[in-house]
Amino acid sequence: MSWLRALKETARSGFRVERRRLEPVVAGRGALGLAVVVGGALALFGPAVAVSSAFGAFQAAIATFQRSYRPRPTLALASGASLAVSTFLGYLTGAHPALFLALLALWTFLSGMAWAAGPTVGIIASSNVAIMLVTVTLPTSVATAAGHAAMIAVGGLVQAALIVLLPVRRWGAQRDALADALAAEADYARRLRHDPTASFDPVPLMTARSAAAVTPRQARRRPAELHGARGLAERIRPVLASLADPAVGAPAEGPQRDRVRELLGAAGAVLDACAHAIRHGRPVDLPPPALAALRTPDTGAILSGASRRASTRLAALLDDVVETAEPRTETAAEGARSRPTLVRLVPVALARTRAELRHESPVLRHAIRVTAVTAAGYVLGTALPFGHGYWAPMASVMVMRPDFSQTYARSVARFGGTLLGVALATGVVQTAHPGTYLSGGLAVLCAFGMYLLMRTGYAASQVFVSAYVVFLLGMDGAGLTQTVRERVLLTLLGGVLAMLSYAVYPAWETPRLRGRLADWLTADGLYAATVVTHYAAPAAPDASPVSAGPAAPDVREALLGTREARIAWQEAVGRATHEPVRHRGLSHTAADEAGHALAQFGRVAMLLEAHLPEPGAPPVPEAEALAEALRRSTERGAKELRERKVPHWGDLRKTVEAWERGEGEPDHFLLRKAAVLLLEALDEVSTALTR
Known part of the structure; x- marks a missing residue:
């Protein structure tokens, strides 16, 4: 420009x-x-x-x-x-x-x-x-x-x-942040009805996470309805994506797709009602049509496989959100995310x-x-x-x-x-x-x-x-x-x-876009590899079920890392948009296409997370090879990206091609399908960078 x-x-x-x-x-x-x-x-x-x-x-x-x-x-x-x-x-x-x-x-x-x-x-x-x-x-x-x-x-x-x-x-900023996150989930559910592969902007969830951190004094006074709903919203997101995606769930058309659209619309209505209740501190007023759609007894007869499991998990999570969003008088100090006091913040600020x-x-x-x-x-x-x-x-x-x-x-x-x-x-x-x-x-x-x-x-x-x-x-x-x-x-x-x-004496953001994109690629690769590793080594039988409890700590940390990297990329692109400098190898068009491809890569990894094996499930040993190929390919690709080269995904491509030939192929439809989709998303990144 x-x-x-x-x-x-x-x-x-x-x-x-x-x-x-x-x-x-x-x-x-x-x-x-x-x-x-x-x-x-x-x-x-x-x-x-x-x-x-x-x-x-x-x-x-x-x-x-x-x-x-x-x-x-x-x-x-x-x-x-x-x-x-x-x-x-x-x-x-x-x-x-x-x-x-x-x-x-x-x-x-x-x-x-x-x-x-x-x-x-x-x-x-x-x-x-x-x-x-x-x-x-x-x-x-x-x-x-x-x-x-x-x-x-x-x-x-x-x-x-x-x-x-x-x-x-009181707590107005925190209420707004949590309500915005639930409203964003509701909007995501409605968009999935028409676009099963729609992307989701993680900014509202990250903002709600920041708002959920409280000092010890705040934790003793925080309203109960502000505790817990954010975690449920984050767990609902992959379930919504899994329910809508035709690659792993219901077909693109037919009775199953109609029921999926009905469930997604009902989920959006329930999440909107919970967001309104939390924002204003009032009881949740659920729309009767949405409740009827979620409680239809023949859902299990119409849906099957992954889409049936996703619908069951979605109904359970929405019930938890409604229960959490009800205003109550007791406080919720247990399990609060800790925010340092101003005195304890001084060393943190000095370190930064x-x-x-x-x-x-x-x-x-x-x-x-x-x-x-x-x-x-x-x-x-x-x-x-x-x-x-x-x-x-x-x-x-x-x-x-x-x-x-x-x-x-x-x-x-x-x-x-x-x-x-x-x-x-x-x-x-x-x-x-x-x-x-x-x-x-x-x-x-x-x-x-x-x-x-x-x-x-x-x-x-x-x-x-x-x-x-x-x-x-x-x-x-x-x-x-x-x-x-x-x-x-x-x-x-x-x-x-x-x-x-x-x-x-400028500090242009445009020349650093490749580095930001490489950071996002590395974070996405780590997230996908961490999720796939849990297919190779499921949790112990005595662990809490994934559908009832929080995600595994390593998966959770990897997910937060990819969200932070994606937000940093989006902010960098926004700052670079109006800078009067040349793009130096990464034009605005290439940046948009590469960002879209990486978002799709993360979406596929999220679908895998939505169907993590239950504790005590049989392991899939072949998943370890896929996880290692994802780590090596994304790390090497990020290095090539910083060096202004077009990245190649040789390790992942070898694994996928070997599975297609029947060599070491896992007996797991979702892993086989996800491996192909992950490689296609990375190939789109390379294609965007060649423009």
Whole structure:
């Protein structure tokens, strides 16, 4: 893609408004916390302290809106405390430009590396740097630095207290994640009625898995209906695929296929009802036609073989989902996935950060870029005769992200939003001359607008953020002499510096696509080989049946590995789509076709998992040869893929061809059929890479 087209696409995406459900009650709670802090600080300490404390409350509320499944009060407290430390250090060095510039560079670099710990931590760290640039310009002295920092921390404390005192949809994020996973399963079941080989996006299941991890304190309070349904949803997915696939189940047409379509539609209706019940915390209201379809007594007479076993297992799993989704008062602390507390998360974050300290790491390159741009923006903003030059570095640090498309889209959106927000707010200030309390009220109103619209698009939220800063600084008389033109020019300078930095020191995703595809191939191969190994060595007779208990631990780990690799591939393709660089051997068409082929490879492995032998079943010794051929072929293919060669699947092809000649062929229809399908999927990968 050319630079001109890339800039056009990213600019368009920056102004895109997303249709998401607004949360006015949550936004009102955040604005209420801000109003309490601003009003109390004005009455007790005056405008200067009120401005500092307002930034703390404002940032703490923003932190609670981030996509995180940690307790919201914890996020507010952590945001307020980290901002207090940042601002305190800024106050101490603010009177010495060289020392402050060194601190700014160090703090910005650390905030850039914080993206290694996740987007929530990265956004909070970047916001700390931006707000520190504003607050240290306020009239104060070193003697009062600790007091200002304390008031900033109090702002976070107030927001955390309001979340506890005025709860809105307790466990709402976790409920939504689990409901989305069940709804995705329902949609998958309906699509299988018309396309028996339809693919399934694992993102909802992985999101629900992330939401299911809780701290020990959360585990004691988690509603029972949020425990267990996710695991059942994951086990339903291969059963649905097995029931629908004509290669291992019912024929493509005929009475059996009609009954399969009926069962799939009923499963979709039941899963939708369970998703709605979990999302709203209500009893499950099952549609009678779906229940009638699932309980039809002649299903066993119509279906046979693998499809009959799949229908029986599906009915049992759906009964478990309905029972689990019923809201109950008892908690479900047993068997909870553990999420480390913030204190225990520190070593984990440090380990992730150390792992990113390599030249080819996008996170490290982002940290270097944002540090250089922020320092340059601060120097240029100070040198220009506009005054309040922090608008330039503040714009840079807020728009820059580790990938190209987000940085450019946010730069364009911030400039457009700032242009409108600053123009409106500055016009109000310079014409109406609002007093201290009226300026504070307007700032709170702008904060409410930002909280309400922040999830609908970056440009819309920036209108209110820019107006908020203008009104808040106007409380203390700061920046009243600065015109719209000067603020907009400084913001434009920060955005231009951010965009130039990516052109000068990029971290393109396109050249790494082959490596991402190789990672997915390796993970898929390990998953398929692990599943096939269980045919050669079934579980002991005293083990829990696969239909009743969770999958074998090694199969489970391999499945999670292939999901993570697939999601990493999808995210990489999304980032590379609008990059202005050549594909270097993997065009968009080839990437799409190879990704589709690997998804089919994983689907075949999932069909094998759906029919894992029961504990104590007779082993199939020939399966071990297939498992070893899968391991060797996919590992060698991944190596050839990274070396920009077309992979070949010699070991797997020899095994399949030998079975077709009757040499060592297993007496197991599903294994013979799956081996052929797995080889065909890998051949499609090679075909895609030759285009």
